[in-house]
Amino acid sequence: MFNLDHFISQYVIKRPSSMFEADIEKNREKLSEKIAGKSVLVIGGAGSIGSSFIKAILPFKPSALVVADINENALAELTRDLRSTKGMFVPDDYITYPMDFDSSVFRKMFRARGGFDIVGNFSAHKHVRSEKDIYSVEALIQNNVLHARKLLDLLTEYPPEEYFCVSTDKAANPVNIMGASKRIMEDVIFSYSDRFPVKTARFANVAFSNGSLPLGFLTRIQKLQPLSAPSDVTRYFVSPEESGQICMLSCILGENREIFFPKLSEAQMMTFDGIARELLKVFDYEVLECGSDAEAIERAEDLKKGSRKYPVHFSVSDTSGEKEYEEFVTNTETADRERFMSLGVITGKEVPDLEKLDRLFEDLYKVFDQEKPAKEEVVKVMQAYLPNFAHIETGKSLDSKM
DSSP, rough: OOOOOHHHHIISSSOSOOOHHHHHHTHHHHHHHHTTOEEEEEETTTSSHHHHHHHHHGGGGGGGEEEEEEEEHHHHHHHHHHHHSSSOOSEEEEEEEOOOOSSHHHHHHHHHOOOOOOOEOOOOOGOOOOGSSSHHHHHHIIIIIIHHHHHHHHHHHHHHHHHHEEEGGGGGSOOSSHHHHHHHHHHHHHTTTTOOOOEEEEOOEEEEOTTTTHHHHHHHHTTTEEEEESSSSSOOOOOOOHHHHHHHHHHHHHOOTTEEEEEOOOOGGGGGHHHHHHHHHHHOOOOESSSSSHHHHGGGGGGGGOOOOEEEEEEEEOOOTTSSOOSSTTTEEEEOOOSSSSEEEEOOOOOOHHHHHHHHHHHHHHHSSSOOOOOHHHHHHHHOOOOOOOOOOSOOOOGGGG
């Protein structure tokens, strides 16, 4: 029987156990002091990283856990998963809400509960493919930036002891709108650091997370459909378990305005086509390389006849916003690599220029208030705020490929 956790451990992250285990054990007492008996709100908690954060924090026995997510089905599965896991602590005050965090009903719920001690926000557009046209771009920026600020305004009514919002490695020297939105998000949360502690984390791709290309491989194999992947894109990966742990460590142990990142070496990087090859090998298939999507689709018909040669199309990346390499720290940032064994911490981040941030929001709202805004206008506004935003535009989206 195929064991996904074992596959990730052996072939993707190439670690027998979590790289953060030692840091968690070393800080177990402090983590318990800051989590036990506290009320926790997790926004976007039904997603891959949010649910992993929940599983990382529950062993420290918070008194209450409220999870808000717009995906009602995923919330149901989260509850089933937690309730079905041997030894998993779930507080008596546990409830899930299928609701948008930028909604009146969410604000009613938040105020009725008098706020929360710990708040984690995992609601985000995380895919480079979200950059398709002006409408997808607006939805991305609304969620990652504009609505995120409204949430922070709400939190000031009942300031939490800890606030965490997930970032991305793509926020360092961004080349796509998603990465730039997350870099701006970092400034947005830091602008509230005089009212409550704010922290974030930049980390690698989460192996087989919801919507990811590797998880798509499993679905394609189940449906006997061909696999497609870039052959020239190399990425860092963490396991789903590790993704939740780095967020917990950042949220609970981080100081105000700090950014956590995993200490990974280039030797630990993987290519997507490499993952596909290993996966097909585990399923006892021989890789059949094709020259196009169309050829791979045609050859996939043989799978239904029992063929063990699996058609794939591995090609050079040619879509907008695809970064050639990954990085967690820019050359203008200072990183402490000694405090933790497996984590680096970007320190010394200043409170951003509030007037400049306000102008950015005004300019974004002006663009989106137009009947027919243009994607180029959004990029221009973001580049005015982030001079190092070197947007890569090829005119081709990932949605045009398998």
